[in-house]
Amino acid sequence: MTSERAGDVFLVVAPRGATDAAERRFLAAAASWLLGVDPATVHIERSCPHCGGRDHGRPLVAMASGCVAGSRALHVSLGRAGGRVAFALTFLGPVGVDIESVAAVSRGGFDAVAFDAVAFGPTELAALAEFSPSDAAGARARLWTAKEAVLKCTGDGLRVDPRDLAVSLPGRRGLGTPRLDAWRGTRVPVDAIRLRGIDPGPGLVGTVAVLAEGGLAAGGPTVCVVPADDIRHHGNGTA
Template identity: 35%
Template structure:
């Protein structure tokens, strides 16, 4: 069971939509989201699913139909539709990996989420240690969740994030961390700051 405070809502799925689910999901998406999903090809199911989960979650919190949720994700660098997702009245975050799609939302403070598979090659572990320092996959999902909560993502050097069990700091920002256990094969960190 996910262990999260009540003011944080999480929704997740394994990647994959059958044709009726895909039609339902596509009908929720904005033109910008549809073009983003087309551009990403291999990852398009996860992109579609992520937006579907996020729109459904936000719709429940805001009392809106998922299609009517005013979700934008404008990139701060180029203006493209692949930046931090924003919905007035909430803060939200999304993450996808090969085996999961996770969305979180809250009406209080700022939020970020990251999911990664627990298993991986030695090369992957070495690459993660290179950018995040020692500490393994939990440390890496914590760093990414904080960077997504911050909103700059990997424009910030991941080594600037100081992580301890249950909390993190980046510049003046203090973050609380949670590790909801969604499945045995996944590491998830949710980062939140007031």
């Protein structure tokens, strides 16, 4: 890893791939770019920490036999919404990224009140009630992406009741950095999970969550956006 690639979390946002396999190839190219190795030596596997299945679960970076890329593990995650896909990569520790359409979460063909009742706890519902209707739509989506990102980061997914997680959105209009305040029943050290809001494009919101094995500065993690074309060029051998 070169010095200019020594940030905390690297984020790539691109158009959705035609297939899941195509998106995994793109994520593998991003991983090889960050590791500084030949794209042909990296591929993405999946592993479910609960059942051991290899057709679902969190994505894992795998190297071709005999290839080594440094001593630190590279952690990756991906999220999809609308026509966009987001990839997060970091050496800090387990990572999760989630993106959502504000319209889909707030009024996309289902009852937002019913959604709120199964997604958010009393403190979050009270906070949402303080927003104007226009601001509440974005805040609702940001809260949800924060919960999804945390659950991807830990590998729990929606096996966990999302109401067990308490997330806040500090700052005016809820546009501050999301914060995981509590998680009922978990053994995960809540203070070690840090969140950062991201901008995946018009009409979308997102969050990155990192379980930092070595700790983070108070403002961390830092998110470094990598242009998708840089990854395409590297994957094609033209970088």
